[in-house]
Amino acid sequence: LSLISAEKNQTYFPVLYFKLKGTCTQSSCTHQYHFVNESKTWTESYCREHHTDLISIRNETENFKLQSLFSYYYYFWIGLYRTRSWSDQSNSSFSNWRTGQPDNAGNSEYCTAVSFSDSGSWTDENCNTASPFICYSGE
Secondary structure (H helix, E strand, C coil): EEEEEEECCCCCCCCEEEEECCCCCCCCCEEEEEEEEEEECCCCHHHHHHHHCCCCCHHHHHHHHHHHHCCCCCCCCEEEEEECCCCCCCCCCCCCEECCCCCHHHHEEEEEEEHHHHEEEEEEEEEECEEEEEEECCC
């Protein structure tokens, strides 16, 4: 995992640029991941306006590497919706649901959050809950 840089963008959201494999410079990374430490709902999460989308976690290695960076945070929004559709339309067979999840409590939990302080496990949450999030940009 390579930390590329940390900065505040034009709208004053704290942003980290990093990549999950290999090394690159900020301008040469084909994918850049942006941690935004601002609590917003799943649909407000800023990603679509400024990047591509909420992050898709495609395998255990990515989940573990993200956990090693963000283990001190309780929840983050990720791009999984209704337990099967990534917001960037990609497919993945990987999942890391917490025991008993997804449970769609109250028939109102359609969005997915990851808890890196809880072994990187995933939980379904009400989409109107405000949490920090990770976006990505790239090809």
